[in-house]
Every structure is written in structure tokens, then in C-alpha cells.
Amino acid sequence: MQKASKFLLLYAVLYFLFLYAPIFLLPIFAFNDSAIISFPLSGVTLDWFFLLWETEALHDALYNSVMIAIIAATLSTALGIFAARAATRYDFPGKKGITGFLLLPIVLPEIIVGVALLVVMVQLGLSLSAWTVVIGHVLICTPFAIVILSSAFKSFDMSLEEASQDLGVGKIGTFFRVILPMVTPGLISSFLIAFTISLDEFIIAFFLTGTDVTLPVYIWGQLRFPARLPSVMALGFLMVTLSLILLAIAEYFRRRSVKYTNIESQNTTQSEETIF
Amino acid sequence: MRPIEKHSIIEINNVTKDFGSVRALNGVSMQIKQGEFFSLLGPSGCGKTTLLRMISGFETPTSGSISIAGESMEDVPPNLRPTNMVFQSYAIFPHLNVAENVGYGLKKLKLSSDEIEGRINEALKLVDLTGYGTREAHALSGGQRQRVALARALIMQPKVLLLDEPLSALDKKLREAMQVELRRLQQTVGITFVLVTHDQEEALVMSDRIAVMFEGEVAQVDTPEFLYREPHNKQVASFIGVMNFVPARVIKSSLKSVEIEVETLGVTKLPAKKKYLAGSKITIGIRPEMLTIVYEKKLKQQKTFEATVSTRSYFGDMTYYEVLIGNTDIKANVSMRNTVGRPVLEPGTKTHVAWSNDSLTIIDEN
Numbered sequence: 001m002q003k004a005s006k007f008l009l010l011y012a013v014l015y016f017l018f019l020y021a022p023i024f025l026l027p028i029f030a031f032n033d034s035a036i037i038s039f040p041l042s043g044v045t046l047d048w049f050f051l052l053w054e055t056e057a058l059h060d061a062l063y064n065s066v067m068i069a070i071i072a073a074t075l076s077t078a079l080g081i082f083a084a085r086a087a088t089r090y091d092f093p094g095k096k097g098i099t100g101f102l103l104l105p106i107v108l109p110e111i112i113v114g115v116a117l118l119v120v121m122v123q124l125g126l127s128l129s130a131w132t133v134v135i136g137h138v139l140i141c142t143p144f145a146i147v148i149l150s151s152a153f154k155s156f157d158m159s160l161e162e163a164s165q166d167l168g169v170g171k172i173g174t175f176f177r178v179i180l181p182m183v184t185p186g187l188i189s190s191f192l193i194a195f196t197i198s199l200d201e202f203i204i205a206f207f208l209t210g211t212d213v214t215l216p217v218y219i220w221g222q223l224r225f226p227a228r229l230p231s232v233m234a235l236g237f238l239m240v241t242l243s244l245i246l247l248a249i250a251e252y253f254r255r256r257s258v259k260y261t262n263i264e265s266q267n268t269t270q271s272e273e274t275i276f
Numbered sequence: 277m278r279p280i281e282k283h284s285i286i287e288i289n290n291v292t293k294d295f296g297s298v299r300a301l302n303g304v305s306m307q308i309k310q311g312e313f314f315s316l317l318g319p320s321g322c323g324k325t326t327l328l329r330m331i332s333g334f335e336t337p338t339s340g341s342i343s344i345a346g347e348s349m350e351d352v353p354p355n356l357r358p359t360n361m362v363f364q365s366y367a368i369f370p371h372l373n374v375a376e377n378v379g380y381g382l383k384k385l386k387l388s389s390d391e392i393e394g395r396i397n398e399a400l401k402l403v404d405l406t407g408y409g410t411r412e413a414h415a416l417s418g419g420q421r422q423r424v425a426l427a428r429a430l431i432m433q434p435k436v437l438l439l440d441e442p443l444s445a446l447d448k449k450l451r452e453a454m455q456v457e458l459r460r461l462q463q464t465v466g467i468t469f470v471l472v473t474h475d476q477e478e479a480l481v482m483s484d485r486i487a488v489m490f491e492g493e494v495a496q497v498d499t500p501e502f503l504y505r506e507p508h509n510k511q512v513a514s515f516i517g518v519m520n521f522v523p524a525r526v527i528k529s530s531l532k533s534v535e536i537e538v539e540t541l542g543v544t545k546l547p548a549k550k551k552y553l554a555g556s557k558i559t560i561g562i563r564p565e566m567l568t569i570v571y572e573k574k575l576k577q578q579k580t581f582e583a584t585v586s587t588r589s590y591f592g593d594m595t596y597y598e599v600l601i602g603n604t605d606i607k608a609n610v611s612m613r614n615t616v617g618r619p620v621l622e623p624g625t626k627t628h629v630a631w632s633n634d635s636l637t638i639i640d641e642n
Contacts (some may be wrong), residue, residue: 157365159365162363166359166429167355168355168356168381168385178369251492
């Protein structure tokens with residue numbers, strides 16, 4: 001290994017500061033004993049967290065967000081199973097184009113998706129509610145679910161399915177006794193990532209939410225009141241922590257699923273998991 | 277000798293398989309007998325694996341039919357066929373331990389848990405894995421995985437066990453040991469084994485009969501001895517071991533014998549199975565071990581030809597020579613066991629090579 005030059009080291013440090021310094025401000029001010037967000041710090045307190053605990057509206061927003069995230073994550077993972085299975089197991093005309101379009105929402109600007117969905121909902125005469133947010137979130141979470149599940153399905157050795165059938169077990173039995181247990185880590189990983197994305201998502205939720213605001217929308221609403229700012233910092237700190245934990249768990253399961261399904265292909269040709 | 281029941285268990289009738297525009301199998305027919313160790317041998321792409329997958333039900337013939345134990349297998353899915361397969365990758369279920377893998381197919385059979393346990397232990401004992409039941413799949417070596425795959429298939433008591441290149445992932449030593457063991461196992465359980473392999477030595481060592489396949493067609497079905505001694509054509513002759521080919525011309529032919537003039541070797545008379553047209557050209561095959569380098573100068577009545585060593589490969593117990601016959605550039609392979617009084621000859625050495633009538637095989641090319 002070559003030794004990195006000092007300049008490159010400096011560049012890397014600055015880059016990481018740029019990425020993470022703002023996020024480090026969250027815990028600093030969340031524990032700061034002052035209603036004003038500025039230095040110097042005046043002391044340590046847990047008051048802002050207690051304030052969160054006592055705010056009713058926040059509880060409702062949290063409840064909405066969690067419910068929306070659970071439903072959206074479940075639906076997008078379920079849809080992801082079908083797409084991932086089709087993309088990795090079967091050949092059909094236009095496969096590349098179709099799978100490409102399935103993943104497109106990852107790069108579409110959310111504001112465009114949000115506005116477009118709002119127009120459609122209004123045209124359909126649907127009143128905005130937590131369910132419309134669920135629909136929007138399924139739309140943006142499904143591509144991620146497809147990507148994660150495809151890597152789980154792709155590294156899955158076809159001969160395992162054949163071996164199961166060969167031993168007298170039909171297609172449905174094979175799905176439950178071989179395929180499902182082996183891709184379960186992938187399912188968990190997909191669910192957790194979709195859950196995190198939905199929980200943190202603001203723009204689409206902002207457009208599609210009715211009276212049941214989600215947590216990010218609630219936070220945005222609180223920013224108008226300078227006095228609430230420290231408790232928003234505390235809330236932000238909690239959300240970042242929760243997201244990091246969920247993503248770490250998801251990554252653990254994703255790696256396990258790849259390791260799991262790759263055992264078989266070790267002595268044949270082993271290809272790195274790539275998506276599509 | 278164990279008794280071989282002569283009736284066939286698998287009937288393959290004029291089977292053709294097309295993958296798109298590629299014809300993988302072309303009008304293949306064969307009968308596999310009850311209780312025999314049958315091998316499908318051929319280079320990669322010859323259709324042997326496709327044929328095996330059709331017997332197991334993972335592929336369906338484009339035309340033709342396959343029946344097992346007297347029943348047509350048309351529209352019978354793999355899970356309802358009386359066959360079990362050992363996959364090339366072994367396909368051990370990674371989320372199950374050894375006993376769960378071996379007992380996988382028993383769950384369907386509604387046996388008592390005592391009976392299941394008994395059969396699992398029996399199967400593990402059969403493949404020499406007693407006590408490995410609780411091992412996790414990923415903690416197994418290549419050889420152990422193969423044994424698990426075998427036990428998992430045999431526990432189902434299939435009428436036919438199918439093996440798809442089961443030894444190709446093992447190293448040489450283990451492979452040779454497993455060849456003997458598979459053969460022993462097959463004789464113990466008495467089940468018909470159908471093996472797919474591209475390794476001619478493996479097929480020769482293990483099989484009762486071998487079907488040699490090239491480009492989607494069966495070239496010859498025979499016992500190992502007959503395949504080696506009397507190959508039907510040049511392709512089979514050179515796929516199974518090494519064969520020298522010498523052109524010859526028919527002088528006189530009857531139903532029982534044929535007099536031929538073999539290039540550089542001279543005129544000789546061989547037993548024949550059919551009548552040849554006088555003057556027609558045929559090919560004579562000679563195995564390298566049927567030729568002998570003459571070290572002693574007393575040539576006696578032996579038939580010999582002069583030769584010059586062009587290359588030699590030393591294998592310890594054996595030396596393989598390539599010699600040029602007489603003053604021609606016709607090459608011949610000669611293999612010699614390295615015993616007392618047989619020094620290894622260097623390239624360029626002039627010598628005599630002895631042959632006999634018995635060592636010549638007429639190879640039909642039609």
C-alpha cells in the first residue's frame with residue numbers, strides 16, 4: 001500500500017466534516033441548556049427530551065409515521081419479492097427495460113413524484129390521508145426493496161430448488177421450505193431499509209398528508225417556532241440514532257443473506273452479487 | 277458376480293431435444309437395465325447432462341419418450357418420479373444441518389419421528405457419516421457434502437439414482453477413492469445408478485455399461501472392456517484412452533476373416549465380423565500398450581517395424597513414447613512399463629517396435 005499524501009488526507013478529513021458536522025450539531029444542541037441555538041454552550045440538560053415526551057401532537061405524528069412506515073415497508077417488500085424473483089429467475093421480452101423502469105423512482109426527484117401523485121389523487125377524488133402517504137412511500141421504497149432482494153435471489157443456487165423438487169417436494173412446498181428461509185435475511189434487510197426511508201421521508205409526505213401529519217412534516221411545522229427548536233434538535237437526534245441502528249441491522253441481514261445463499265456456489269463459479 | 281436382472285428399468289425412445297435453434301439431443305435411444313451402473317460419457321456439450329435432466333424431469337423432450345419402470349414419464353414432474361439426483365454442486369440446503377438435509381424428502385412420507393430418525397441414521401451410516409447429523413452444512417468439506425447429497429438421495433429409496441458429474445469438484449486423490457466407494461455403494465444398495473461424466477477413466481472404473489455420446493448422438497453403448505477393445509469408430513477410440521490409427525487396404529475378405537495390407541506394417545490376416553469389399557480402405561487401431569519396444573536384439577519370429585523415438589513422457593511406473601514409424605512421418609504412441617532392463621529411451625534413438633495380429637482392431641468408419 002502506498003502512503004497517502006498529506007493533501008489527500010486533508011481532503012478526506014474536510015469531506016467527512018462536510019458530510020457529518022451538521023449532524024453532530026444535533027446532539028450538541030439537543031443536550032444544551034439554552035433555548036437559543038448558538039455557541040457558546042451553556043450547560044447540559046435533558047429538558048428538551050422531557051418536553052418531547054409531554055407533547056401530544058408529537059406522539060400522534062410519531063404514531064402516524066411508524067404505522068405508515070410499517071405498512072409501506074411490508075407492501076414494498078412484498079412487491080419487491082415478485083419483481084426480484086422475476087428479474088433473477090425468468091427471461092421475458094423487454095426484461096432489461098422493465099427492470100430499469102422499476103428502479104427509476106430511485107433517481108426521480110421526489111418533489112416531482114410528490115406533485116404528480118398529488119395531482120393523480122385529486123383527480124381520482126381521493127381525500128388526502130395517511131393512506132395516500134402510504135401509496136407514495138410504497139412507490140419510492142419498492143425500488144430499494146427490489147435491489148436488496150435481487151441480490152438475495154441472484155446468489156441463490158438454482159439447483160437448491162431442483163434438489164427440493166427432486167426429493168418429492170412440490171413448487172409451493174419448495175418455496176416455503178427452501179426459498180423463503182434462505183431469503184429471510186434479505187426480506188428483513190429490505191423491510192428495515194424501506195421502513196427507514198419511509199420514516200424519514202418528507203417531501204412526498206408533505207404533499208400527500210392530510211390532517212394526519214408524519215413526524216418529518218411535524219418537525220417542519222415546528223421550525224416556525226424558535227422556542228421549539230431545541231426540542232426539534234432532540235427529536236432529530238433520536239431519529240438519526242434510530243435510523244442508524246435500523247440501517248446497521250439491515251446491513252447485517254443483507255450480508256448474511258448473501259453469505260447464506262453463496263455457500264453452495266463456492267465450489268462452482270462464484271460471481272459477486274451485482275444487481276441486474 | 278451379483279445377479280443382474282436383465283429387464284430394463286429406463287427406456288429412452290428416439291428422444292430429441294431442441295433449445296431454440298440448437299439441437300442438444302438428436303434421436304437418442306437406449307435401454308438402461310435394472311441394477312446396473314450406467315454411465316453417460318462424452319465431452320462437454322454432447323447432451324449427456326440434458327439427457328440426465330430429462331430422466332429426472334427437469335427438462336422435457338422435444339420429441340420421443342422416456343419411461344421408467346414401465347411407466348411413461350410424460351408430464352410427470354420431478355417430484356413424482358421414482359428417481360433421485362446427486363447434483364454437481366451437491367445442492368446441500370445451507371439453512372439445514374446434515375440430518376435435516378438427509379431427512380428432507382422424508383417429511384412428505386408421514387413417517388413416525390422414530391422411523392425418520394432411524395432411516396436418517398441408516399443413510400448416514402451408509403455413506404460413512406455416522407455422528408455428523410448435527411453438523412451445519414457450511415462446516416462440511418467437499419467430500420462430506422458429496423456424501424450428504426448421496427445419503428439424501430438414497431434415503432428416498434429411488435428406483436434410479438442419477439449422478440451429475442458428482443466427482444468433478446473433488447481433488448484427484450479423493451476422486452479416486454470416491455470412485456471405488458461409489459461402486460461399492462451401488463453394489464450394496466443394488467439401485468440402478470446413472471452417472472454423467474466427461475472423465476473416461478471414471479466411467480471405465482465404475483460402470484457396468486457406458487454410453488459414449490458426441491454432439492447429441494449416441495456413438496456406442498458397451499461394457500468398458502468392449503468400448504476399449506472394439507470401439508465402433510475413430511471418435512470413440514480416441515475418446516476412450518489413446519489409439520494409434522494406421523490406414524490399411526483390404527486384399528481378400530470372407531465372412532470370418534480379412535486379409536489386409538497395413539501401411540508400413542505389411543500384409544496380415546485378421547478375424548472379421550463381416551465381409552469387406554476387396555480394395556476398400558479401412559482403418560486399423562492399435563493401443564499404445566499393445567506395442568512393445570524391443571530391447572533385446574533377438575527378434576525371433578516377432579513382427580517388428582523400425583522406429584525413431586521423437587518424444588518421451590516419463591510417469592515413473594510408465595514411459596509414454598511417440599515414435600515415427602520407419603522413415604515415414606507416421607506417428608505411433610507406445611507405452612512401456614518401466615521394469616528391469618528397460619532403460620528410458622531418449623528422443624532420436626532408433627529402435628524396433630514389436631506388434632502382433634491380436635493387437636490390431638478394425639475400426640469401421642461409416
